[in-house]
Amino acid sequence: MIKINSISKSFKEKKVLKNLSLEVKDEEILSLLGPNGCGKTTLLNILSGLTRQDEGDIYIDEILVSGKTDKKSADFKPSDRKVGYVFQTVSLFPHMRAQDNVAYGLKALHLPKQEIKKRTENLLDFVGLHEYAKFYPSQLSGGQKQRIALARSLATEPQVLLLDEPVSAVDPQLRESFRLELKNYLQALKMTVVYVTHNLSEAFIMSDRIAVMGNGHIEQIGDRAEIFDKPSSSYVAKFLGINTLIGKAIKNQDGLVEIEANGILLVACASLDLIGKKVIATLKPDNIFVSKSPKSDFGSKAGNSVEGVITEMAQMRSNAQVTVDAGFLVRTRLPLSSIENESLSIGDRVYVHFSADSLNVFEDNESD
Amino acid sequence: MKHRFAKSIPDKVIISIVALIVVTYFLFITIPLLAVFLKIEPDQVSNQIRNAGIIEAIKLSLLTSGAATLIAFVLVIPSAYFMVTRNFPGKTILDTIMDLPIVLPPAVAGVALLYTFAPKGLLGPLFNKLGFIIPGSTIAVVIAETFVASPFLYRSAKVGFESMDRDIINSAKMLSGSRLRVFFTITFPLSIRAIISGTMMTWARAMGEFGATLMFAGNIAGITQTMPLAIYMFLYYEPLAGIMLSIILIIISFSILISVKLLEQRRFGAKK
Numbered sequence: 001m002i003k004i005n006s007i008s009k010s011f012k013e014k015k016v017l018k019n020l021s022l023e024v025k026d027e028e029i030l031s032l033l034g035p036n037g038c039g040k041t042t043l044l045n046i047l048s049g050l051t052r053q054d055e056g057d058i059y060i061d062e063i064l065v066s067g068k069t070d071k072k073s074a075d076f077k078p079s080d081r082k083v084g085y086v087f088q089t090v091s092l093f094p095h096m097r098a099q100d101n102v103a104y105g106l107k108a109l110h111l112p113k114q115e116i117k118k119r120t121e122n123l124l125d126f127v128g129l130h131e132y133a134k135f136y137p138s139q140l141s142g143g144q145k146q147r148i149a150l151a152r153s154l155a156t157e158p159q160v161l162l163l164d165e166p167v168s169a170v171d172p173q174l175r176e177s178f179r180l181e182l183k184n185y186l187q188a189l190k191m192t193v194v195y196v197t198h199n200l201s202e203a204f205i206m207s208d209r210i211a212v213m214g215n216g217h218i219e220q221i222g223d224r225a226e227i228f229d230k231p232s233s234s235y236v237a238k239f240l241g242i243n244t245l246i247g248k249a250i251k252n253q254d255g256l257v258e259i260e261a262n263g264i265l266l267v268a269c270a271s272l273d274l275i276g277k278k279v280i281a282t283l284k285p286d287n288i289f290v291s292k293s294p295k296s297d298f299g300s301k302a303g304n305s306v307e308g309v310i311t312e313m314a315q316m317r318s319n320a321q322v323t324v325d326a327g328f329l330v331r332t333r334l335p336l337s338s339i340e341n342e343s344l345s346i347g348d349r350v351y352v353h354f355s356a357d358s359l360n361v362f363e364d365n366e367s368d
Numbered sequence: 369m370k371h372r373f374a375k376s377i378p379d380k381v382i383i384s385i386v387a388l389i390v391v392t393y394f395l396f397i398t399i400p401l402l403a404v405f406l407k408i409e410p411d412q413v414s415n416q417i418r419n420a421g422i423i424e425a426i427k428l429s430l431l432t433s434g435a436a437t438l439i440a441f442v443l444v445i446p447s448a449y450f451m452v453t454r455n456f457p458g459k460t461i462l463d464t465i466m467d468l469p470i471v472l473p474p475a476v477a478g479v480a481l482l483y484t485f486a487p488k489g490l491l492g493p494l495f496n497k498l499g500f501i502i503p504g505s506t507i508a509v510v511i512a513e514t515f516v517a518s519p520f521l522y523r524s525a526k527v528g529f530e531s532m533d534r535d536i537i538n539s540a541k542m543l544s545g546s547r548l549r550v551f552f553t554i555t556f557p558l559s560i561r562a563i564i565s566g567t568m569m570t571w572a573r574a575m576g577e578f579g580a581t582l583m584f585a586g587n588i589a590g591i592t593q594t595m596p597l598a599i600y601m602f603l604y605y606e607p608l609a610g611i612m613l614s615i616i617l618i619i620i621s622f623s624i625l626i627s628v629k630l631l632e633q634r635r636f637g638a639k640k
Contacts (some may be wrong), residue, residue, distance in 0.1 A: 005573045038481070045538075048538075048542060048543065050538050050542075077545050078538075078541050078542045078545075079541065079542060079543060079544055079545035080545060082541070083542065085538070085539070085542045087535035087538065087539060088535065088536045089533065091533065091535035091538070091539040092536075092539075093536060093539075093540070093554060093558075094536075094558070094603030095557050095558060104540065104543050104544065104553075105542075106542065107544075108543055108544035108545065108546065108549065149539070151541070152543070153539075153543075155543070156543060
């Protein structure tokens with residue numbers, strides 16, 4: 001378990017982390033998700049001991065590894081924190097064979113030679129690279145290098161594993177498969193893992209819970225559904241980015257809440273208590289229809305139809321991702337057949353249709 | 369717009385002019401070096417090789433330049449590492465001062481060392497009390513050579529340390545609590561080519577040191593008369609010996625430079 005209490009860190013004048021607190025449960029894979037430059041790597045470096053925080057303290061498995069309390073203070077060296085770290089760039093020691101990379105931490109523990117050999121072999125087996133033991137890093141692919149880096153970080157039997165965008169060191173066309181391999185390893189390990197990424201879908205694939213980071217602190221922490229269905233702040237909603245409206249709940253419209261955002265009026269199934277308040281509405285991307293006709297059949301449900309312009313279309317295997325600027329960005333996937341039927345293309349004026357219950361509405365608790 | 373100038377001259381002429389410039393430059397450097405070799409007959413070489421004066425100068429040069437390189441190594445490696453890993457006010461100024469001997473005229477270095485180590489110099493009285501008189505001694509030669517030549521290693525080692533990937537060093541720090549172990553197993557081996565080539569350049573420069581040594585240590589056979597100083601002296605009354613020593617220095621310098629070049633071309637992991 002990791003417990004981070006009120007960490008602050010500045011570089012020169014810039015405050016990177018502001019009073020950040022976070023708890024990672026035992027054997028949990030937690031993603032730290034946020035845009036580049038939001039302080040994710042700084043937080044990992046502070047956890048690992050490579051960087052010293054200005055304020056706040058860190059507990060790993062109930063042990064104070066860095067910081068100051070009334071009773072005691074501590075500042076453990078990186079190698080004493082029982083933390084493994086896989087870096088963003090391929091950080092293998094280029095002058096050592098794969099096996100010597102893995103054994104590096106074991107040699108520092110002054111273990112007997114037999115023991116070092118045995119553990120190194122086990123780790124190479126674990127990442128499926130036994131036959132590459134004698135290879136130099138320059139002879140390995142990006143994915144193989146990161147697997148060796150993972151094995152190396154596990155050698156000293158850490159209790160916590162930190163991974164900083166480990167997929168970005170892998171060739172783009174192999175990222176997808178490497179991501180799945182890595183997920184299998186992480187699940188097999190049953191360790192407390194902090195996984196840094198700026199990629200939304202990667203965070204959803206890899207982790208049990210996601211901590212969205214921004215403005216130097218954790219904006220929201222929760223699982224996929226919690227974050228998508230209930231963004232806690234406009235920052236998170238903005239980071240999820242698409243299909244998000246920020247506006248005001250203005251009145252009760254036959255039991256539905258009418259929302260005014262960017263000059264658009266929408267109806268949503270939401271608590272009437274929100275009326276009069278600033279709100280964020282997020283649109284579930286699965287229930288959006290796009291057509292050239294302003295009319296749509298919502299059946300018995302109340303619905304919204306908003307006019308806009310297609311700004312982007314990206315064809316996938318069986319469907320296409322379509323982005324419409326309707327005063328806010330709406331993105332959805334449409335089957336190729338419906339794109340053909342409607343003969344949709346970029347620049348077309350279209351209507352976006354969605355029912356009142358496909359909007360999630362929350363109070364905007366961010367002051368700005 | 370048309371380039372009239374370029375258009376009016378045929379390509380062939382331009383190529384010929386450029387070729388002439390290139391050949392002139394190559395010859396300008398090669399001919400003087402060749403001239404030295406042509407000044408001596410093969411049978412004279414075998415005679416000169418047994419010349420006691422020459423042997424003495426070679427021995428002294430190897431001894432002093434070897435000592436200077438060793439001292440430079442011990443002083444420079446930690447200093448260069450410190451400079452690369454720490455930040456402090458005035459760092460750029462200090463760093464520039466450390467590089468200065470590379471561009472400073474050796475005569476100035478000689479004067480500076482004299483006013484430091486001479487009996488009436490800044491530190492002279494201290495050494496006098498300890499029983500050393502530095503100027504005019506072999507130690508003075510080593511000091512002059514170290515002063516003038518060590519910045520070559522300093523610069524090179526710094527480049528080596530600076531080009532280290534932070535994540536590689538951090539990976540090692542995560543796994544090993546001993547900074548010394550991280551330095552000797554990771555930082556040093558990964559900078560080894562820069563360090564070796566810097567060491568060789570320092571050695572070559574120490575071997576060729578003339579001005580500072582002449583001013584600070586003097587030209588005393590067997591004590592301060594290294595190869596370059598011996599050449600200077602021999603050329604007046606024993607030209608063949610001077611030529612022989614020059615040839616030896618050309619060969620040594622060439623060997624060092626070509627070794628550095630070959631070293632810089634080698635890559636990790638190429639061996640299987």
